[in-house]
Amino acid sequence: MTTIARSRPSDPDLARTFEDLRAREFSRLDENGYVYLDYTGSALYAVSHLRDHEDFLQHHVLGNPHSENPASAVATRVVEDTRRDVLDFFGADPAEYTAIFTANASAALKLVGESYPFTGGSRFTLLADAHNSVNGIRVYAEQKGAETRYLPLDAELRRDTSVPIPPAGEGPSLFSFPAQSNFSGVRHPLELAEEAKALGYDVLLDAAAYVPTSELDLGAVPADFVCVSFYKMFGFPTGIGALIARREALGKLQRPWFSGGTVEYVTVATRTHRLLRGAGAFEDGTTNFLGIAAVQSGLAFLRDVGMKRVTSRVEDLTARLLEVLSGAAYPNGQPAVCVYGPLSTEERGGTVSFNVLDADGHLVPYGEIERAAGAVGIALRGGCFCNPGAAEQALGLPAGAMLDCLGEIPEGDFSLKKLADCLGGDVPVGALRASVSIPTTDADLDRLEAFFSDLTGA
Numbered sequence: 001m002t003t004i005a006r007s008r009p010s011d012p013d014l015a016r017t018f019e020d021l022r023a024r025e026f027s028r029l030d031e032n033g034y035v036y037l038d039y040t041g042s043a044l045y046a047v048s049h050l051r052d053h054e055d056f057l058q059h060h061v062l063g064n065p066h067s068e069n070p071a072s073a074v075a076t077r078v079v080e081d082t083r084r085d086v087l088d089f090f091g092a093d094p095a096e097y098t099a100i101f102t103a104n105a106s107a108a109l110k111l112v113g114e115s116y117p118f119t120g121g122s123r124f125t126l127l128a129d130a131h132n133s134v135n136g137i138r139v140y141a142e143q144k145g146a147e148t149r150y151l152p153l154d155a156e157l158r159r160d161t162s163v164p165i166p167p168a169g170e171g172p173s174l175f176s177f178p179a180q181s182n183f184s185g186v187r188h189p190l191e192l193a194e195e196a197k198a199l200g201y202d203v204l205l206d207a208a209a210y211v212p213t214s215e216l217d218l219g220a221v222p223a224d225f226v227c228v229s230f231y232k233m234f235g236f237p238t239g240i241g242a243l244i245a246r247r248e249a250l251g252k253l254q255r256p257w258f259s260g261g262t263v264e265y266v267t268v269a270t271r272t273h274r275l276l277r278g279a280g281a282f283e284d285g286t287t288n289f290l291g292i293a294a295v296q297s298g299l300a301f302l303r304d305v306g307m308k309r310v311t312s313r314v315e316d317l318t319a320r321l322l323e324v325l326s327g328a329a330y331p332n333g334q335p336a337v338c339v340y341g342p343l344s345t346e347e348r349g350g351t352v353s354f355n356v357l358d359a360d361g362h363l364v365p366y367g368e369i370e371r372a373a374g375a376v377g378i379a380l381r382g383g384c385f386c387n388p389g390a391a392e393q394a395l396g397l398p399a400g401a402m403l404d405c406l407g408e409i410p411e412g413d414f415s416l417k418k419l420a421d422c423l424g425g426d427v428p429v430g431a432l433r434a435s436v437s438i439p440t441t442d443a444d445l446d447r448l449e450a451f452f453s454d455l456t457g458a
């Protein structure tokens with residue numbers, strides 16, 4: 001068996017605690033015979049979290065928060081209490097930070113992108129390991145004449161430190177990095193926030209893939225803007241995220257419009273308006289106040305489990321996952337899996353991307369494996385996971401040939417399969433991703449191992 005380098009031995013007591021939790025909170029996985037391995041796509045909700053929320057809804061009357069009546073006052077209190085709780089969970093001092101409720105992490109990123117005061121002299125610098133919802137900010141930056149700079153990745157999909165971070169431009173400049181890659185699971189050093197600030201940037205930290213299994217303490221990480229999606233942390237509710245913003249940095253943003261819920265006043269006769277101060281100016285329309293009411297019980301669930309224990313447990317599971325993947329081989333000795341990114345548990349989370357090879361070492365299209373795993377109840381993710389920079393580096397996709405092929409594929413007709421056909425031969429254009437989290441058990445990983453044994457005939 002392949003042994004994976006790790007910082008500490010696995011902890012059997014911890015394993016028992018989490019096995020019990022699985023039985024109590026996530027038994028529907030076993031009732032349905034599923035091996036769910038797409039926690040980076042979405043966490044699963046615990047039943048006690050759902051029950052707490054249901055109980056709350058059964059016993060409270062909540063109305064639209066933008067009013068003075070008692071039902072409105074309850075909703076307003078819930079939203080404001082949850083705002084404080086979110087800041088507390090991330091160690092953010094309320095005097096320094098505020099939390100803005102959004103539809104998801106992407107909406108939080110869009111708020112920054114569309115409002116950031118880019119100018120001709122600005123620079124938008126980001127790691128190539130960026131989610132598309134961060135990549136998309138380059139459109140706003142470039143529309144305002146700013147320059148976009150990507151920082152490349154090395155062979156292990158970590159930042160290539162031989163390429164220095166360029167200093168901020170002459171205009172307001174934004175630096176963005178993911179605390180954890182949704183492609184490779186690599187944890188990028190949080191110290192990058194301090195480094196980029198010293199170079200004159202405002203820092204946008206994409207914490208969406210990091211915070212479900214790691215503690216983030218904004219008292220120690222001087223990010224200006226941080227985005228999260230709550231369903232990625234505790235599975236329910238979908239449709240709520242947050243932009244946690246340093247108040248001072250928020251003051252630099254220029255909203256491109258106003259809407260219901262964001263203004264002190266608007267007049268038609270004078271054509272003037274004034275935005276609210278702070279978070280209110282960024283929450284368009286009516287917030288999902290019933291859903292926001294569930295965020296507190298979700299955070300309470302994570303607090304009860306304990307984020308430090310979650311991180312340790314995920315490290316143990318990741319070591320086993322890496323062992324299963326890197327140990328899969330055909331009877332002729334040919335490895336069956338090519339893992340992208342680090343093959344140790346150092347500075348990485350529980351997300352692993354890979355492709356499957358046949359007994360001659362040729363690539364098997366990821367879609368075939370995704371379907372075959374699905375047929376035996378194993379949920380893997382296939383594709384590029386909205387992270388083209390990490391995928392291109394991992395898969396060695398040639399930029400020139402890609403550009404030619406992208407030009408040849410007619411509009412409305414794009415698929416990764418067509419891109420693969422155009423690039424020809426053994427060039428992979430996508431991968432598979434397995435991710436582990438709180439509900440994962442060793443039995444899940446045994447089933448994955450058995451799937452590879454069946455596939456290879458080993």
Ligand SMILES: Cc1ncc(COP(=O)(O)O)c(C=O)c1O
Nearest residue numbers: 104105106131182206208209229
């Ligand atoms: C690192 C990262 N950033 C941003 C996002 C976007 O999150 P959402 O789709 O919830 O807006 C994701 C989602 O997978 C992600 O993994």
